[in-house]
Amino acid sequence: MSAALQRPVFGRRQTPQDGAPDPVAPVVPEAPHQPVQAGTAEAMATLRALCLARLEPAAVAALPPDRLMAEVERLIGEIATERRMQLNGREQRHLAGELVHDMLGLGPLEPLLADDSIADIMVNGPDRIFVERRGRVEQANVRFRDTAHLAGICQRIATAVGRRVDEASPMVDARLKDGSRVNIVFMPLALDGPYISIRKFGKKAIGFDRLVGFGAMTDQIADILKLAARARFNVVISGGTGSGKTTLMNAMSQLIDPGERIVTVEDAAELQLQQPHVVRLETRPPSLEGKGEVTQRDLVRNALRMRPDRIIIGEVRAGEAFDMLQAMNTGHDGSMSTIHANTTRDALTRIENMVQMGNMGLPSRAIRTQIVGAVNLIVQVARQRDGGRRVQQVTEVCGMEGDVVILNDIFQLEMLGEEPDGKMRTRYAVNRARPAAQERLAYFGLDTAWMEVLSRP
Numbered sequence: 001m002s003a004a005l006q007r008p009v010f011g012r013r014q015t016p017q018d019g020a021p022d023p024v025a026p027v028v029p030e031a032p033h034q035p036v037q038a039g040t041a042e043a044m045a046t047l048r049a050l051c052l053a054r055l056e057p058a059a060v061a062a063l064p065p066d067r068l069m070a071e072v073e074r075l076i077g078e079i080a081t082e083r084r085m086q087l088n089g090r091e092q093r094h095l096a097g098e099l100v101h102d103m104l105g106l107g108p109l110e111p112l113l114a115d116d117s118i119a120d121i122m123v124n125g126p127d128r129i130f131v132e133r134r135g136r137v138e139q140a141n142v143r144f145r146d147t148a149h150l151a152g153i154c155q156r157i158a159t160a161v162g163r164r165v166d167e168a169s170p171m172v173d174a175r176l177k178d179g180s181r182v183n184i185v186f187m188p189l190a191l192d193g194p195y196i197s198i199r200k201f202g203k204k205a206i207g208f209d210r211l212v213g214f215g216a217m218t219d220q221i222a223d224i225l226k227l228a229a230r231a232r233f234n235v236v237i238s239g240g241t242g243s244g245k246t247t248l249m250n251a252m253s254q255l256i257d258p259g260e261r262i263v264t265v266e267d268a269a270e271l272q273l274q275q276p277h278v279v280r281l282e283t284r285p286p287s288l289e290g291k292g293e294v295t296q297r298d299l300v301r302n303a304l305r306m307r308p309d310r311i312i313i314g315e316v317r318a319g320e321a322f323d324m325l326q327a328m329n330t331g332h333d334g335s336m337s338t339i340h341a342n343t344t345r346d347a348l349t350r351i352e353n354m355v356q357m358g359n360m361g362l363p364s365r366a367i368r369t370q371i372v373g374a375v376n377l378i379v380q381v382a383r384q385r386d387g388g389r390r391v392q393q394v395t396e397v398c399g400m401e402g403d404v405v406i407l408n409d410i411f412q413l414e415m416l417g418e419e420p421d422g423k424m425r426t427r428y429a430v431n432r433a434r435p436a437a438q439e440r441l442a443y444f445g446l447d448t449a450w451m452e453v454l455s456r457p
Contacts, residue, residue: 050079051099065104072096106176107153108142109198113180119200120242125193126150132242135387147193154184154194161268163285165194172285173268181270199242205272207251216244216381217391218428221411223453224394225379229255231444232310232334233376233437238347243381244389245338246270249312252336256310260334263303265296266314279306296320297358300327313337319358321351328374344378344395348405351375365403372400376437378407386424398436408433410454430454 051072073096080092101110112121112131120132126144130137144150158165158172165172170186181199208222217225228235229252237245253273256262263279264271271280281303286293296313300323303311311327313320315338328335341347348371355367380393394411409431416425432454441447 047076047079047085047095048099051075051095065100068104069096069100072099106157107149108144109153109196111142112140113176113178113198113200121196121198121200123150123194123196123198125190125195128192135383135389150194150196151186154186154196157182157196158184168288169285175268175270179270179272181268199270201246201270201272205250205254205274206247207254211248211251214389216248216389220430220453220456221391221394221428224410224450225252226255227441227446227450227453228252228377229334231437231441231446233440234328234333234374235336235377235379236347236351236375237336237338237379237381238341238344239338239381240340240342240383242389243383245381246314247389248379248381248391249336249338253312256334260309261307262310262312263306263308264312264314265299265303265320267296267317269314271312271314273312279303279308297323300324303327304330304332308332310334310336315339316351316354318354321354322358322370325351325355325370325374329370341380344380344393344407344409347378347380348375348397348407368400368403368405372397372405376440384424386418386422388424390426396436408436410435 073092076092076095098108101107106113108129109121109123112118112129115131117133118131120137121140122130122132122137123144124130126147126149129140129142131140132138144153154165157174157176160177161174163172163174165184165186167186167188170189172184172186174182174184176182176198179201181201183197185195187194208217208226211217212219212222235252237248239245250272253262253271253275256273256275258275259277260275261277261279262273262275263281264273265281267283269280269282281299283296283299284292284294296317297320300311300313300320304323304327309332311324311332312335313324316324324335324337339347339350341350348368351371352364352367355370356362356364375397378393378395378397379391380395381389382392383389390413391411392413393409396408396410398406398408400406409429411431412429414427414429416427419425432451435441435450438447441450
């Protein structure tokens with residue numbers, strides 16, 4: 001440990017070893033202070049400003065969070081004594097925590113990020129912060145000091161992943177160290193101060209067993225999806241915002257053979273694949289001069305040159321849909337992607353529209369033929385009005401009759417009513433017809449297992 005860190009890092013005391021002041025602001029004798037009422041906003045602001053003025057940035061950066069917390073709490077006590085402020089232990093710890101979170105983390109959002117029961121954090125300006133717990137949205141009892149405080153946190157998030165957010169570039173997608181996805185809207189687009197939307201992801205990977213336990217699907221659906229992954233079906237997961245698409249994709253990816261080379265393409269990296277051979281690619285926004293942009297389509301095209309066994313696209317939004325279909329049609333079986341749509345039929349329509357966006361003049365029939373040849377299974381997920389996230393449909397893409405794509409709904413969620421506690425009563429209608437992908441299942445020796453799963457009551 002350096003000599004600077006062996007001495008007390010904060011405070012106005014002198015070290016007994018050499019008589020030199022601590023590595024903070026120089027000690028200046030001060031006139032006696034009049035008592036200040038503790039606990040008021042003015043008192044806390046004064047304490048905060050005095051603490052920040054005495055911090056040594058280099059020493060702060062070198063300290064672990066727990067040591068920094070202890071030193072800041074000690075410094076607050078010393079300043080409160082000098083200022084004749086009566087602070088109780090709770091107020092002292094609370095202010096120390098605020099300062100440490102501001103210096104090392106995301107300010108008042110840190111306690112929310114540490115709360116595993118929270119799935120989403122939505123900041124609508126400095127004093128309106130909402131969270132989602134167990135599917136219900138409620139207002140949190142935290143706030144930013146002002147708009148400037150919130151703006152500083154936004155810029156810290158963007159800078160950490162090599163992006164920027166300001167008036168010239170007021171929208172950005174980013175991620176936190178734990179993989180949580182972040183969207184920021186800055187002034188002047190944000191009228192009430194910067195807006196932040198954070199989608200948290202659990203520290204532990206969620207597998208099919210936990211999804212069944214949550215009521216997101218039945219054992220029967222889980223077993224069918226496991227077989228689809230083992231048979232290298234190309235899967236599209238469809239649903240609305242916050243419906244659980246990425247969670248389901250992470251669960252399905254756990255069944256990929258560890259020896260396979262997987263290339264992921266995302267706007268903001270959020271997939272949590274457990275395999276050892278994963279190549280993660282992330283888009284890049286343009287520079288201040290408008291140059292250097294790398295789109296998802298660029299990355300998908302490059303991924304095809306990287307000898308992938310599977311390509312996973314975090315979310316298809318535009319012309320990269322065509323490149324996704326090309327990848328699925330050229331030997332990269334077992335690829336996956338997500339898309340925003342309301343039903344499995346709508347998902348196919350959206351893919352067709354996005355291909356047309358990137359390839360003007362391509363006939364609809366040609367696009368649908370590509371889709372039928374590429375996509376084997378579409379899984380529709382949704383967030384229900386009771387807050388639960390459930391699989392709504394599992395649909396097989398069977399082929400074409402004329403210009404119409406033929407779909408087979410293997411599972412279809414049916415609503416039966418509502419329980420006294422507000423939970424929805426549901427069941428799945430099961431289609432036990434022979435799958436169109438019978439030959440593929442037979443090739444992997446899974447055709448009998450598929451029919452056995454469907455025949456279960």
